[in-house]
Amino acid sequence: MEELTINITEEQKGERIDKVISAVDEEWSRSQISNWVKDGHIKVNGETVKPNYKVRLEDEILITPPLLEELDAEPENLDLDIVYEDEDVLVVNKPKGMVVHPAPGHASGTLVNGLMYHCTDLSGINGVVRPGIVHRIDKDTSGLLMVAKNDLAHASLVEQLVEKSVTRKYIALVHGHIAHDKGTIDAPIARDPKERQKMAVVDKGKHAVTHFTVLERFGNFTLVECRLETGRTHQIRVHMRYIGFPLAGDPKYGPRKTMDIGGQALHAAVIGFIHPRTKEYLEFSSALPAEFEELLETLR
Structure with missing residues (x-):
């Protein structure tokens, strides 16, 4: 490593x-x-x-992080939706409900299990539990993730994330009617001091910025595109709740009475980055999952 x-x-x-x-x-x-x-x-x-x-x-x-203790994670043929792949990086379209990497209680069926089956060359910077994983999206968030296939690519992609030069756009359905067409949420995020399993806007938290644009309005709901400037844990979910428009279906940050759709209505639609080797800017997009589209049709 x-x-x-x-x-x-x-x-x-x-x-x-x-x-x-x-x-x-x-x-x-x-x-x-x-x-x-x-x-x-x-x-x-x-x-x-x-x-x-x-x-x-x-x-x-x-x-040089110490190697993480190896979990009993085996390669699994999960029929991953690989959007792009070369010798250095791959971009995968993760389905809703899939955990990104093995953790206690999730030793199988994760994106990492599928990646281990798909290819043997994944970066080792994150050790044996998270090979190739540069960034994550939540279990019930669908959409695009970039994966490093060697340590050179991993270091480059992490540096781009730190420099905030990676393009990350999400589509989210939120509760409420957002009157403004555009907005920026600049509010620090840290663990919620009252509920350690949740994140919250906290004065001494990590710098976090989300830009949003309204795409469509449905009375009591609004469809927005959120562009991440930073990538804090649960950032969009925390920020949209903070301004009074929590994500539909979100069991952790949504209102008590929300849609029963198996988790938050959030999709990582666009990912863009500079290729670690060629230095060419690459950008990929992913259409909304069928169930998300059906939800919008119902609201229309």
Whole structure:
């Protein structure tokens, strides 16, 4: 597993090292990163530092996460919808209801199980539990994900995510009538201090920005396109709830009386990134799933 390098930007200067690194992968907690710093898995300019180290503009951070404990995950023929593939990257259209990677309670039937069957060359930066996985979408969110097939591609795609240069557009159906045609939600997100299983807008949370455009209105519901500038856990679901328009069908952030559609009405419709090797900008789109289209037809 190759080391992952981060070069500090002007915006990050002066922040604690654990905060900077936690922005790379949403599953890396600050406490976990602090332990990695103490254990020497994270170095600054080739030297070990303390967990409270504040980064400087010229710093080069090398991260070598310890290998994760291997789960009993086997390759499975899940007939994945591969939208694009070459020697470095692939783009997959994940169906609603599929978990991205193995976790306690989800050792099989995940996207990673299907990817392991589809190809043997996946990046190793995230260890054996999440090979190739650069970013995630929630279990009940459908749509496009980019996957790294080697460590060079993985490092490049992660860097693009950190630099906020990846195009990510989602289609969401929300409760309520949004009067404005466009809007931007700039509100920090962190774990909900009252409910640890949920995320929330919290003053000291991670910087999070969502841009939305109204596509169609249906009386008590509105169809919107959301463009992510950042990629926090549950960002669209938390942000739309925060401004009073929670996602339809969302069991975690929606109102008590919402649609029974097996999870939030959210689809990752567009993904765009610079190819790690050719440096060409690639963009892919995915049509709404049939059940999402049928839902809209019912509302119309």
